Amino acid sequence: MEEDRLMACSCAGKKILVVTQHFYPETFRVNDIVKGLIEDGASVDVLCGIPNYPSGEWAEGYGYFGHRYDDYHGASVFRSGEIRRKGNTSIRIFLNYISWPITASLKALRLKNNYDVVFCYNTSPILMVIPARVSAWRNKCPLVTYVLDIWPENLYTVLDVQSSLMRAFAKSFCDKQYAACNKLIALSDSLADNLFRRIKPLNSDASISVIPQHCEEIYERKxxxxxxxxxxGGQCIFLFAGSITPAQGLDTVIEAFSRAVTNSSVEMKLLILGDGMSRAELQKTVANKGLGESILFVGRVDPEVVPMYSDIATAMVAPFADNPELELTIPAKISSCMASSKPILAVMRGEGADAVRSARCGFVSNPSDVNALANNMIKIASMNKDDIASLGANGFDYYREHFSRAVCLDKIEKAVFD
Known part of the structure; x- marks a missing residue:
């Protein structure tokens, strides 16, 4: 039976090189994709960086020297150097962004293993595509890129680029990187349409598939x-879990929570799991508001621990910064929140908001509407347990149909290998 299942998989017996700057022990969903490819019979190599995201400090056992090879569930992991994000200042992030593609491209020239395909898991920055292109050229094979962060738009959530000339250059550069791929995978129909308009004049043969980010099965566990x-126990707990960056718009969540606490008799707490470049500034904001006992920064926890916090949560908070271009994607946290069987307070427009509405699993407010989010928090706090459970169940059903690991990995394998 197992042999028959593997024979039916699109990737069985194929060789694939996965190119991505961020990989285990960093917690990105590419880790689970690699495991899934191996489970389905593929031979997988990974070209990645030295783990230091999001804190900017090296993960234990890693650094500028040594430890350049790992085995991950049967995948050979080749690591190339980078300047770490230490301090998460703009200059350090910039240096991190440009250093890894250079070292990775040099290593890619030495990685010739007759791969059937190169798969680029493209979070920020888009410069990850460069070593992926080198790898595809070196092995004379197709390049498939999974676009998780749309560039240059995502760049502007971190760096305030005002120059129209610089913005035009950035867009032209990014369009050329996308167009150089044989196939793109987009997170949503809106993002696919955006990418198609950009690359069609440059590469009329490029194709685009639409596959939302899957959720690891660990988030389903109770x-x-x-x-x-x-x-x-006995409190209304709002939970945020993820990277603490400007793209999340957590300042709106904190202000809304402050207003909700003032206007409700229900005891509430906001728990923030994770780390990132905005954490220190947000902690100052919380201290200045005198909310240190109600808003708790838990820090980074292992993925296996997150379901323990979901268990005590009344609702999950899923914010996104107010950026029209970012409305094209469905944030990964939407699927994670749905998998937890908890109601969702979505603070976003676009595809992510539409998914929550379609699932009927929570309440949606615009990123700039603090009062609307505060009212939604009060609404959740006043609901009975049965109604809260019903919203959570709706989300879980939607997740199983659209975002489950089995569904999305099957689509990824078909897009990459067919």
């Missing part, structure tokens, strides 16, 4: 921590 239940 894990209980008696300590957390004892600490937070």
């Amino acid at each position: 894990s209980v921590s008696s300590d957390l239940r004892s600490q937070f």
Whole structure:
């Protein structure tokens, strides 16, 4: 039976090189994609960087020297150097962005393994595509790029680029990188349409598939921590889990929570799991508002621990910055929140907001509408347990149909290998 299943998989017996700057022990969904490809019979190599995201500090056992090879569930992992993000200042992030593609391109020239395809898992920056292109050229094989962050638009959530000349150059450069790929995978129909308009004049043969980000099955699990239940039981808990960056728009969430606490008699807490470049500034904001006992920065936790926090959460908070171009994607946290069987407070426009509405699993507010989010928090706090459970169940059903691991990995394999 297992042999028959593997024979039916699109990737069985194929060789694939996965190119991405961020890989295990960094917690990106490409880790699970690699595991899935191996489970389905592919031979997988990974070209990636040295783990230091999001804190900017090297993961234990890694650094500027040594430790350039790992084995990950049967995948050979080749690491090339980079300047770490230490401090997460604009200049350090810029140096990080440009250093890895250079070293990775040099390593790519030495990685000739007769690959059937190169698969670029393209988060920020788009410069990751460069070593992927080198790898595809070196191995004379197709390049398929999964576009997770649309550039240059995503860049502007981190760096304030005002020069129209610089913006025009950035767009032209990014369009050429996308057009150089044999196939693109977009997260949504809107993003696919955007990419198609940009690359069609440059590459009339390029094709685009639409596959949303899947959610690892770990977020479905029901894990209980008696300590957390004892600490937070009987309270209305709003939970955010993810990278703490400008793209998340957490300042709006904190202001809305402040207003909700003032206008509700229900005891509420906001738990923020994760780390990132905006954490220190947001902690100052919380301290200045005198909300240190109500808004708790838990820090980064292992993915296996997140379901324990979901267990004690009344609702999940899924914010996104107010940027029209970012409305084209469905944030990964939407699928994670749905998998947790908890209601979602979505703070976004576009595809992500549409998914929450379609699933009927929570409430949506615009990123700039603090009062609307505060009212939604109060609404959740006043709901009975049955109504809250019903919203969570709706989200889980939608997740199983659209975002589950099995569904999305099957689509990825077909897009990459067919």
